[in-house]
Amino acid sequence: MEEISTFDVNETVPDSSLPNDTEQDLLLEFFLRRDNPCPNIDEEWQKFSQLIDNGKSSSRRYTPVWWLCGAVAACLAVMFVMSYHSNITHPSGKEVLAAIDNDSNVTMKRGDDEPLVVEENVLAFGKGSSLHGNNNSKVVIKTPRGHECELTLSDGTTVWLNGESSLEFPQSFTGKERRVRMTGEAYFDVAKDARHPFIVDNDFFSTRVLGTSFLMRAYSRNDASVTLVEGSVNMQSDDSREYRLQPGMMAQLGANGFDITSVDTYPVIQRRAGYLYFDNEPLLNIMVELGRWYNKTVVFENEAAMQIRLHFVAERVQTIEEVVEALNEMDGFVVELSDAEITVR
Known part of the structure; x- marks a missing residue:
């Protein structure tokens, strides 16, 4: 029977047993690409497997166990990065309009x-x-x-x-x-x-x-x-x-x-006269219009607020900050503004 390698938890583990920079980068890319539309899973898995096979060495006695520990650590790091950028990925919200590369003239x-x-x-x-x-x-x-x-x-x-x-x-x-x-x-x-x-x-x-x-x-x-x-x-x-x-x-x-x-x-x-004019309109329609005019991505984390009907008027010459401030005087939702996004909570 093939002998199974064992190790002492207090034993010093060589750095070579952990994922190298290339392997960590590939892990990061793998998890980030997971949330992108239509990833090529077969291609990424093939690259991942090939890298692991090329990195195997008989001198790395503790590779199977400690590589797994390193992989878990890398995954936790990726989860931290994704959590930090949650305002971009919006896993729990619904994006109803996306900002675009916009001409200025x-x-x-x-x-x-x-x-x-x-x-x-x-x-x-x-x-x-x-x-x-x-x-x-x-x-x-x-x-x-x-x-x-x-x-x-x-x-x-x-x-x-x-x-x-x-x-x-x-x-x-x-x-x-x-x-x-x-x-x-x-x-x-x-x-x-x-x-x-x-x-x-x-x-x-x-x-x-x-x-x-x-x-x-x-x-x-x-x-x-x-x-x-x-x-x-x-x-x-x-x-x-x-x-x-x-x-x-x-x-x-x-x-x-x-x-x-x-x-x-x-x-x-009134729209023809230069106003963003809404009468008894769902908040969804209002936010899409505002997002299009100011070129902001619009995300509803509070999806129940989409069908709240409002009478709301703003001038097109007003800043987005002024418009958001006016919206937040109303009940049932909160609008938050960042550089590229408007989020309804």
Whole structure:
């Protein structure tokens, strides 16, 4: 029978019996990668096993037991590091919006030219303006988070772009229709022209109007909607079903076409006027909007607070510190602010 090695607990253990720097680094990488999405477990295990096999030596009599002790110590160290950075990993919270690498300027791209930084937040493409053109080459205006832009198109239509949004349109409208494409959120005040309908496309649906005012959202399919303030809107979803809205109606895209409800349009007008305006809105919606405007990751550790409904108003020019202070005057939750995150507890 093979003799089993024994050891005295008081015996001095050579340093070579503990994991070396490479092995400790690999252990640290192994446990940190465990919480990342879609790790390649097979590849990491193969690397781990190969390293252990290469490190075996007949002169290391106590390796099996003391290597295990060292591994446990390394694991405890990793757990300490992960605990120290719990505000980043949020194992017990729910992240509802992530901060992004954000540009600091509004940009304009004309035709095949490179995008240019736009210093002003009010741009005009009508006749007599410096940006007016006589061709239908495409112009794309993009706003980063925390910035807005107001445009006047060649037909006199005005468009307000919220942060993290874009609008693609021709320098000059020609043909039988006026067609633009948007992402994010935009408020349209469409110039009337009965002979040339105004069409707004996004990734999820299209609207067709003659002259009207409405807010369109299309950050994602989940929040894709139109709220009509004046006039009328004909809508077509991606399944080709058509809908018609009257003032005071909102169409929210759902799994089976649009869900149409009556709404108060005053919050929409206030958003257009420079306010973060919420009336009887779930705290979840409010925090997502704030996170997008200020480009902060939003985490709910108190998930029950997501459905608390609030009336809350702030100006877009206010600092995030001022907004968080105002939120914390309300009951049922606590909002904490760090450099990159907003946490609701």
